[in-house]
Structures are given as C-alpha cells and as structure tokens.
Amino acid sequence: KGESVSIGKLERFTADWAAAHNVDLSATEPKKGIKVAVIGSGPAxxxxxxxxxxKGYEVTIFEALHKAGGVLxxxxxxxxxxxxxxxxxxVNNIKKLGVKIETNVIIGRTITIEELFEEEGFEAVFIGSxxxxxxxxxxxxxxxxxxFSANEFLTRVNL
Structure with a gap:
C-alpha cells in the first residue's frame, strides 16, 4: 500500500501540464445557430x-465586474x-471556444433578461450569478x- 494522494494536487498537475503542452480542448460540434446568454463568469x-x-451553441457571458472569473x-x-x-x-480557453465575454454588464440595470430574449435574440439564459x-x-x-463577511473581505483584497 502506498500513501494517500491529494486529488487537488493531481488536478493542478494535470491542468498545468495541459497548459504547458498546449493541449487542444476545443473540439466542438457544428454550430447550431442558437444564442444562449450566461449571467455570471464564475465557475458555474x-x-x-x-x-x-x-455543443455548438453561440454563447455570450455577461459579467457584472470588470474581469471574468467570479470567485476564482x-x-x-x-x-x-x-x-x-x-x-x-x-478564461482564454473559454474564449477560444468562441464564447464572447461582456464585462461591466449588470443584468437588471444595464440590460434585462427580457431584453436579452426580445431584443438580443437569445433563446435561453443560464443564471450563475x-x-x-x-x-x-x-x-x-x-x-x-x-x-466584514468573508466574501466581502476576500473581494476587497482581490480587487
């Protein structure tokens, strides 16, 4: 029997190795011509x-803050x-898949969900706020x- 293995360290090694060796993760299906809005650019x-x-969808992420990544x-x-x-x-890997990212967009103020459907032509909205x-x-x-709450403190430190 060996020692225990840290899953986090394995994931980190794999991600670092893939990035260092330019592993192409961009295999996509043919474009469907369907627009999907994603609210929030965190992990979800x-x-x-x-x-x-x-899967071939035309995706745009709307992020309220000035950089994509959310809690990351x-x-x-x-x-x-x-x-x-x-x-x-x-974030760059997501962009390479054709995903558009619009920052400084506050849903409900800058644009509404209704406007995403009716004026911008989105057929679905995912809320990952x-x-x-x-x-x-x-x-x-x-x-x-x-x-301060933990979230507020960490956000202030990282801004």
Missing part, C-alpha cells in the same frame, strides 16, 4: 458556457489560485463599521 458560468460552446478571480487569494497562470488561462449574500449570525455588532 464558465463551465456552462464552455460546455454549450462545445475575486474570492480566492493569489497564493491559493494563481490568477494569471490558472484563471486567465481558463455567484455565491450571493452571506448569512450573518444575528449577534450584536455584526453590522458595525469595520466588520
């Missing part, structure tokens, strides 16, 4: 967009997930100045 949005693009970009510290080496590479609001404990002082 990127995965959905990539899978749909491989704004919530995980650099020492845990190298942004340029890993996140930017993943992220982790959402934190759940506070209801204790005195949790709303005081200088008290």
């Amino acid at each position: 949005g990127l995965t959905c967009a990539g899978d749909l693009a491989k 970009e704004y919530g995980i510290p650099e020492f845990r997930l190298p942004k340029e080496k890993v996140v930017a590479n993943e 992220g982790a959402g609001l934190p759940r506070f404990m209801g204790i005195p002082g949790e709303n005081a100045n200088g008290v």
